[in-house]
Amino acid sequence: MSGINNFFLRKDLKMKNKKCFSFLKLNMKKKLINFIRFFLISSIIFVSLGMPIIIISPSETSLQIPEYIPLNSQLGLNTTLADQFNPTYAYNNIQTQLDFGYRIPGTNENLECANWINNQMQNYSESEIYNFTVDDVSCRNVISRVNPNMSQIAVFAAHYDSRAIAEKDLDTSLRDTPILGANDGGSGVAVLMEMARVLAASKINWNISFWFVFFDAEDQGNSGINGWDWCEGSKWMINEMKNQPDVYFRKTQSLESINSFILLDMVGGDNLKFIHEIHDSDELRQTVFEIGHSLGYESTFPLEDAEHNIEDDHVPFAQEGIPTLDLIIDFDDLTCGWPYHHTTADNIDNISQDSLKITGRTVLQFIYETYNPELDFFKKFSSKETFFSNPFVIGAGILIIGVSIAILIKKATTMNG
Ligand SMILES: [Zn+2]
Numbered sequence: 001m002s003g004i005n006n007f008f009l010r011k012d013l014k015m016k017n018k019k020c021f022s023f024l025k026l027n028m029k030k031k032l033i034n035f036i037r038f039f040l041i042s043s044i045i046f047v048s049l050g051m052p053i054i055i056i057s058p059s060e061t062s063l064q065i066p067e068y069i070p071l072n073s074q075l076g077l078n079t080t081l082a083d084q085f086n087p088t089y090a091y092n093n094i095q096t097q098l099d100f101g102y103r104i105p106g107t108n109e110n111l112e113c114a115n116w117i118n119n120q121m122q123n124y125s126e127s128e129i130y131n132f133t134v135d136d137v138s139c140r141n142v143i144s145r146v147n148p149n150m151s152q153i154a155v156f157a158a159h160y161d162s163r164a165i166a167e168k169d170l171d172t173s174l175r176d177t178p179i180l181g182a183n184d185g186g187s188g189v190a191v192l193m194e195m196a197r198v199l200a201a202s203k204i205n206w207n208i209s210f211w212f213v214f215f216d217a218e219d220q221g222n223s224g225i226n227g228w229d230w231c232e233g234s235k236w237m238i239n240e241m242k243n244q245p246d247v248y249f250r251k252t253q254s255l256e257s258i259n260s261f262i263l264l265d266m267v268g269g270d271n272l273k274f275i276h277e278i279h280d281s282d283e284l285r286q287t288v289f290e291i292g293h294s295l296g297y298e299s300t301f302p303l304e305d306a307e308h309n310i311e312d313d314h315v316p317f318a319q320e321g322i323p324t325l326d327l328i329i330d331f332d333d334l335t336c337g338w339p340y341h342h343t344t345a346d347n348i349d350n351i352s353q354d355s356l357k358i359t360g361r362t363v364l365q366f367i368y369e370t371y372n373p374e375l376d377f378f379k380k381f382s383s384k385e386t387f388f389s390n391p392f393v394i395g396a397g398i399l400i401i402g403v404s405i406a407i408l409i410k411k412a413t414t415m416n417g
Contacts, residue, residue, distance in 0.1 A: 034410075034414075077294060078368070079295070079361070079365060079368075080368075081199075081365065081367065081368040082360075082362075082365040082368065083361075084201065084202070084364070085194060085195065085198055085357065085360040085361050085364055086194060087194075087354070087356045087357035087360065088353065089194050090193070090194040090360060091351065091353050091356060092190075093186075093189065093190030093194060094182055094186040094187060094190045094348060094351055095348060096116065097113055097160070097181075097182075097185075097189060097190070098182055098186060098348055100112050100113045102164075102178040102179075102180065102181075103160060103161050103162045103185065104162060104163075104164045104225075105134065105137055105139045105161050105216055105220060105225065105232075106137035106139070110160075110161060111138075111140075113160055114129060114140050114142055114160065114214070114216065115129075117142050117160060117189065117193070117214050118142045118144075121144035121193065121196060121212060123197075124144070124146060124196040124199070124200035125144040125146040125200065125210075126148050127142060127143070127144035128142070128143055128144075129141070129142055130142075130143060130237070130247075132233075132236045132240075134217055134232045134236075135227060137225075139216040139217045139232065139236075140216050141213065141214060141215050141233050141237055142160075142214040143211060143212070143213050143214075143248075144196060144213075145209055145211050145212075146196060146199050146200055146206075146209070146212070147206050147209050147210060148209050149252075150206070150207055150209040151253060152207070152208045152209065152257055152259050153208065153209045153253060153257045153258045153259060154208055154209070154210055154258075154260050154370075155260070155262070155317075156192050156195065156211070156212050156213070156262050156363065157188075157212070157214070157215060157234075157261065157262070157263045157264070157313055157314070158187075158188025158191075158213075158214060158263065158264045158265060159185055159188065159215040159216070159218030159219060159313060160185055160186075160189045160214045160215070161215075161219055161220070162178065162179055162181030162184070162219065163178065163179045163181060163184065163220065163224050163342060164220055164225050165177070165224055165342075166178065166179045166342055166343050166344045167222075167223075167342055168341060168342040168343050169342075169343040171344075174344050179342060179343065179344060179346045180344075180347045180348075181219070181346055182347050182348050182351050183266045183268045183269050183338065183340065183346050183351060184219065184265070184266050184341065184342070184346050186268070186351075187264070187266060187267045187268030187269075187351065187355075187356065188263070188264035188265050188266070188267055189214055190268070190356065191267055191268075191359050191360045191363075192212045192264060193212075194356075194360055195212075195364055196210075196212050198364060199364075199367070204373065205373055206371060206373060207373045208259065208371045209253075210367070213237070215231075215233035215234050215237070215313050216232075217231075217232035217233040217236075218230065218231050218233055218234065218312070220232070231311065231312065231313050231316065234315075234316050234317070235316050238316040238317060238319075238320060242255070255320055255322065259323070259371075259379075259380065260281075260284055260323050260324075260325070260370075260381055261317045261318075261322050261323065261325070262284075262288070262324070262325045262327065262363060262366075263313055263314040263327065264327050264359060265312055265313070265327065265328045266328055266329050266331060266338070267355060267356065267359040268351045268355050268356050268359075269329060269337065269338030269340070269351070269352060269355060270338055270352045270355065271299075271336070271337025271338065272300045272337075272338075272354075272355040272358055272359070273299060273300055273302065273329060273330070273336065274289075274300060274301060274329065275305065275308045275328060275329065276302075276305045276306070276308065277307070277308055277309070277310050277312075277314070277325075277328065278307045278308065278309045278310075278384075279309075279314060279318040279319075279324060279326070279384055280324050280325050280326055281323035281324060281325065281381050281382060281383050282382075283323065283381045283382050284323045284324070284325045284381045285325050286303070287366065287370065287381070288327075288362065288363070288366050289301035289302070289303055290303070291362055291365050291366050291369060292358070292362045295358075295362055295365060297358045300355075300358050308330060310328060312326050312328060314326045318383065318384055322383060323381035323382065323383045323384075324383075324384075327359060327363075338350070
């Protein structure tokens with residue numbers, strides 16, 4: 001092939017390229033301007049959309065709070081408060097409840113038990129009875145407040161009613177008879193009362209209110225009493241707190257003041273092992289379970305476990321965004337070590353003082369490590385993380401909304417152009 005032809009060809013190609021290049025340059029400049037415009041608009045939208053969402057997002061509040069460092073790792077394990085817990089006193093508190101008889105809602109035994117709890121708690125706190133009705137049956141919750149005027153509240157709760165039927169009894173002829181509820185009802189109440197005694201006697205200047213709540217009408221669902229649901233007392237209480245906050249809260253308090261809500265239910269059986277309940281705050285559970293570990297109760301507070309879904313008195317509170325923890329056993333598992341749930345064998349013979357002690361000491365140690373006024377930080381627990389409160393989901397949502405609006409604006413501007 002001829003070299004000259006090649007030369008012209010190449011020159012021709014160069015000319016063409018030059019023209020093409022200048023056209024490309026112009027096109028790129030336009031594209032660059034468009035891109036910068038697109039980038040600026042989407043950034044403005046992204047920031048203006050994102051800011052309010054981040055501000056209202058519940059996870060933001062927890063970002064502001066310094067990292068939780070358990071006191072035992074700062075100063076060495078101080079168990080002074082926990083050591084005051086007397087398991088014999090707690091055990092006697094169960095026996096006294098059983099001495100009243102079956103504490104079925106609407107009965108005189110139930111009323112006497114509520115009055116006894118209220119009178120005992122008045123030694124340690126400001127204690128009141130709150131009356132309500134379920135199907136015209138008189139029921140009552142007892143609420144006792146230690147250090148009642150503080151703007152933050154830690155709630156500890158249990159139910160004191162006992163179930164009207166023993167539908168799981170091995171002896172089928174006993175399935176219509178009531179249960180004594182030494183563990184299912186009695187144990188939680190007993191530990192709370194002993195905790196209140198210890199707290200009231202402590203010389204610590206707490207800057208938080210401690211509420212001890214004793215629910216009626218928890219344990220009558222599924223035909224315990226015909227037509228009744230589980231947790232009637234706690235459902236009634238949360239509705240009242242929302243409708244008539246002045247009846248429950250002091251001036252600076254509201255539902256948002258509740259820093260933690262810990263429920264004790266069946267804490268007195270042998271081989272105590274608490275479950276991971278699905279409505280609970282992961283953070284609150286981890287805190288309490290790690291404290292249980294630090295006290296040497298590893299098998300009671302497993303750090304890793306499958307989640308269970310239990311309808312109990314903490315659920316109405318968890319549903320209001322309050323960080324909850326249900327200290328409860330896997331009562332449906334007959335191999336769990338305490339197979340007497342809803343049977344006539346839920347009596348004092350199947351109560352372990354050791355389990356009462358493990359529970360009482362751990363919750364008191366939690367109080368000491370979390371609410372000690374000498375600490376220069378105040379832990380705020382996040383409530384149960386829902387799909388939409390996950391920061392990554394919020395971030396992805398903002399990104400998708402921002403980008404789609406930017407694309408729409410870009411489309412509109414190119415159509416106009
Ligand atoms: Zn029960």
